[in-house]
Amino acid sequence: MGYLCDFCGEQRSMVYCRSDAACLCLSCDRNVHSANALSKRHSRTLLCERCNSQPALVRCAEEKLSLCQNCDWTGHGASTSTSSHKRQTINCYSGCPSAAELSSIWSFVLDSPSAGESTCEQEMGLMSLTENGEKNARGPSENNMRQNVSSSVELNDVRGMDKSNVWFGSSLAPAVNDQPAGSSNASLPKLCCPGTKDTELSEENDLYDDFNMDEVDLNFENYEELFGVSLSHSEELFENGGIDSLFGMKDMSAAEGSSVGHFNSTQPACSNAASADSAVSTKTEPILCFTGRQGQSNLSFSGLTGESSPGDYQDCGASSMLLLGEPPWCPPCPESSFQSGNRNDAVMRYKEKKKTRKFEKRVRYASRKARADVRKRVKGRFVKAGENYDYDPLSQTRSY
């Protein structure tokens, strides 16, 4: 995937929103997720700096890279020399955190050599990323769930986050904290900036350009399009316990604690590449989160209380990973290996497609929107001041 924000296509993407399956710059992240109460519940985290397509779960202190689980696993496998790298959990957040709040959960961002020179920091004075990374550098198995709650930025409505804190293991930032006690990979993540190591240097300078948090409204006119089903419909499904029908995974409850292999076999959406597009577009992403890594593959639904938004159900991050080939915890097998390529291709196609369609509607200037909202019209067209009109948004009256 590219490094650009899926929304504006201009700024460098920094965060990953699982609900939207989108890579966003910080500015767009704030804009998009301040649009309404539901979008505020979306759980976001930093973007993997290696693959630039998955949410980062851990921050490798040695490499100064934020990595998704797959890349973490690849780069820090038990058999590799880097397995002893100190890693720190990357916290996710919801709501519309201020720069200061972001800096508190991503304090390690300052580890980046150019962090202090960020344009954003200079211009906005927002990101004062103090070096308190150690604060987050806890032991792998220490205070897992507690950290999820305490260190996640919880603003506005965070019920989704709290209740769906069924973050299991390696699926999400909070989840990552659930590192199995005996794990050889003390995964403690940090930040992520898109781009592999090769591109890191060239991109670091504009790393914080994304912190342009101007006030922009956003219209989610394409909400249904984004999520494949209407919000009301999906909510209804959730509230009625219709998750089975929504995901076509009736057996999943029984799958809890079962092997990943079983999971895959019960996940139609991942069965082949051809289904990937439809799987995503029809919102059949499983709301599954996994606990632990290799040995422990606990599986559960996140927050089936019916109180969380549909987006929250997707927030565990497992879904996107499942779509992207065999997850780290999935022992390689001929079938999965064969499918992963096609799956990746399918996801790539989907994201490209989504990129061109999804965020077409974008409000760049709230002031202009405000004016347009109150401007008088004739058959939908703006009319000159003082002329007759047939529609006044303010009074719903007509001048003739």
Place this chain on the structure above:
DNA sequence: CCCGCTTCGAGGTCCACACATTTCA
């Protein structure tokens, strides 16, 4: 199976004008 008709949805266009950006003195 093909044709013609209807229905539906997506996307494009139009409008005025405040404001952002660029150009120039």
Place this chain on the structure above:
DNA sequence: CATGAAATGTGTGGACCTCGAAGCG
């Protein structure tokens, strides 16, 4: 080089229109 004025470009929402797909007889 800095400043201010003028010129130019941009973006905003609702109604309407066009076009293609789908459904039906």
